[in-house]
Amino acid sequence: MTPFLFGTPERRLFGVYHPAFTSRATVRAAVLCYPWGHEYIYAHRSMVKLASVLAENGYHVLRFDYFGTGDSAGDAVEVSLDGCREDILTAAEELMDMSGGESVSLIGLRLGASLAAEVAVEDRGLIDRLVLWDPVVCGPEYVAALYHSAANMPIGKAPPPKRPVELGGGHEICGFPLTDSQRDQISRVELVPLIPRLPRRTVTMVTRPIPSHEQFRAALGDGHAADKSFISVPDHPAWHENWPLDAGTMPVDVINRIKEWMT
Amino acid sequence: MNPDADSPAGNQTTEQVVLFGAQASLCGLLVRPVTTPVRPPIILLNTGIIHRVGHHRMNVTIARLYASKGHPVVRFDFGGIGDSPVQSETLAPLDANLASITDVCDWLETNLGQSGFILMGLCSGADHSIIHASRDRRIAGVVLVDPSIPRTFLFFVKNVARVLSRRTVWVNLATGRGNTWARIRRLMGRSADGSGQQKRKEPFARPDMENPEVIAFLEKTYQDAVNNGARILAIFTGGHDFQHNYRRQLVDALPRVEFRDRLDLHFYADCDHTFTYERHRKRLLVELDRWMDKLLLEQEKVKRARRELG
Numbered sequence: 080m081t082p083f084l085f086g087t088p089e090r091r092l093f094g095v096y097h098p099a100f101t102s103r104a105t106v107r108a109a110v111l112c113y114p115w116g117h118e119y120i121y122a123h124r125s126m127v128k129l130a131s132v133l134a135e136n137g138y139h140v141l142r143f144d145y146f147g148t149g150d151s152a153g154d155a156v157e158v159s160l161d162g163c164r165e166d167i168l169t170a171a172e173e174l175m176d177m178s179g180g181e182s183v184s185l186i187g188l189r190l191g192a193s194l195a196a197e198v199a200v201e202d203r204g205l206i207d208r209l210v211l212w213d214p215v216v217c218g219p220e221y222v223a224a225l226y227h228s229a230a231n232m233p234i235g236k237a238p239p240p241k242r243p244v245e246l247g248g249g250h251e252i253c254g255f256p257l258t259d260s261q262r263d264q265i266s267r268v269e270l271v272p273l274i275p276r277l278p279r280r281t282v283t284m285v286t287r288p289i290p291s292h293e294q295f296r297a298a299l300g301d302g303h304a305a306d307k308s309f310i311s312v313p314d315h316p317a318w319h320e321n322w323p324l325d326a327g328t329m330p331v332d333v334i335n336r337i338k339e340w341m342t
Numbered sequence: 343m344n345p346d347a348d349s350p351a352g353n354q355t356t357e358q359v360v361l362f363g364a365q366a367s368l369c370g371l372l373v374r375p376v377t378t379p380v381r382p383p384i385i386l387l388n389t390g391i392i393h394r395v396g397h398h399r400m401n402v403t404i405a406r407l408y409a410s411k412g413h414p415v416v417r418f419d420f421g422g423i424g425d426s427p428v429q430s431e432t433l434a435p436l437d438a439n440l441a442s443i444t445d446v447c448d449w450l451e452t453n454l455g456q457s458g459f460i461l462m463g464l465c466s467g468a469d470h471s472i473i474h475a476s477r478d479r480r481i482a483g484v485v486l487v488d489p490s491i492p493r494t495f496l497f498f499v500k501n502v503a504r505v506l507s508r509r510t511v512w513v514n515l516a517t518g519r520g521n522t523w524a525r526i527r528r529l530m531g532r533s534a535d536g537s538g539q540q541k542r543k544e545p546f547a548r549p550d551m552e553n554p555e556v557i558a559f560l561e562k563t564y565q566d567a568v569n570n571g572a573r574i575l576a577i578f579t580g581g582h583d584f585q586h587n588y589r590r591q592l593v594d595a596l597p598r599v600e601f602r603d604r605l606d607l608h609f610y611a612d613c614d615h616t617f618t619y620e621r622h623r624k625r626l627l628v629e630l631d632r633w634m635d636k637l638l639l640e641q642e643k644v645k646r647a648r649r650e651l652g
Binding site: 083124127242253255 | 357358359391393394397399402424427581616617618619
């Protein structure tokens with residue numbers, strides 16, 4: 080794998096390129112879209128594993144950090160969903176340059192899945208396959224879950240601390256700022272209306288079902304088709320850590336299911 | 343694609359990806375001031391299995407802040423963590439990681455012409471820092487956050503007092519619930535699960551740390567680090583109160599170490615192990631600034647004395 084910086088000087092992004100182990104007649108490429116905040120920290124090792132598995136199976140893979148997250152430039156309060164979507168497109172173009180491919184697949188986890196879906200419906204010609212892994216289907220539900228997590232951390236039960244207005248306001252969520260603006264943007268996420276415009280080859284994989292997943296499944300329509308495009312994989316949620324009981328647990332089953340579906 | 347592209351992290355610093363080590367595969371980021379760095383390099387180490395970004399992206403914040411103050415700062419992943427592949431099939435993880443720290447120090451010395459490194463780590467990162475400082479004279483300072491230390495007599499006294507101050511303990515005692523009664527029932531062979539196995543409530547408490555051999559190892563490690571000239575900033579949090587619970591525990595636990603004036607000790611009772619809250623991270627940075635100023639002043643004195651001696 081090759082770690083590198085890309086993007087523009089104003090919006091420098093960090094990415095890791097996993098070249099395909101085997102060459103194919105048709106180049107296959109996939110961009111992995113991380114979740115947000117503390118979920119990104121926990122999910123990192125699973126995404127590394129997924130990238131390696133896909134590379135072993137003939138995919139050129141790019142993992143990258145959105146602006147304001149991970150190793151990319153910017154501060155956590157500067158993260159915006161518009162910016163993240165722009166970063167996904169930048170990463171997709173970068174990967175096509177590197178791999179020689181003419182399209183890419185997107186694999187997103189949690190909020191990364193929602194962002195990937197939004198990009199996919201806007202740039203249908205660019206996106207080959209789409210994997211929604213434990214997607215955030217309904218923004219308000221996700222925001223409520225974030226606040227619940229922040230109020231019930233292993234370190235104790237306490238309401239999430241408020242942040243100063245001059246620093247963007249909002250609250251601290253499990254060690255990360257969630258400004259008022261970011262909360263409002265996330266609250267507007269709705270995947271169900273996007274279903275008719277999603278790429279033909281789209282799959283949803285769910286390890287930990289939540290109420291909105293059932294709504295999403297129902298919205299997919301015909302039961303037989305839904306069975307193929309909405310798959311329940313009982314496994315450890317990559318984005319969650321019940322410290323110290325399952326620290327470092329790798330969701331092998333869902334990673335393998337994604338690999339099988341992609342190949 | 344340009345692996346060595348510089349990246350602005352603020353206006354005063356640049357960042358670049360560096361692959362360290364003999365196989366050029368240890369993934370790291372070097373952030374440094376745009377101007378020639380004048381302050382000692384800082385190396386941030388992994389915490390457990392969390393990659394170099396750190397819990398709550400804390401390592402990124404620290405790296406960019408100190409680079410803006412004139413330090414070159416490296417964040418990198420040990421082999422098998424984050425984006426670095428396993429470095430050795432034969433070395434034990436600790437030895438492989440210590441070798442990796444040496445690789446990073448060598449790279450900085452060769453490429454930036456600087457030495458007098460500061461190692462910084464939380465939990466396992468702190469343990470790696472102090473052990474490396476005991477073996478490498480190039481380490482000017484170590485910042486240890488929640489390093490592994492033995493429990494002491496005073497620890498147990500305070501721990502019992504802490505437990506007895508909890509209302510739930512007395513309520514459980516009166517109502518036949520809780521750990522104490524469960525233990526009694528197990529001893530009497532009336533355990534509900536019938537396994538007779540005592541469940542450990544504190545999976546990370548480490549009684550092995552009280553083994554005389556371990557204490558001797560730690561005493562030698564800390565003493566060698568001090569003798570090598572390293573300054574130590576040790577910060578303990580209440581988040582690991584199953585292992586340490588008062589400020590001077592390090593000194594009490596390792597009584598044969600002569601720290602002289604090389605040790606700065608702090609205990610943040612209300613802070614969790616990974617500094618989840620912004621106010622705790624701010625407090626850590628203030629402490630770090632104070633300690634760094636002290637270290638830089640000392641280095642300046644040494645330089646002046648050398649100049650006067652000719």
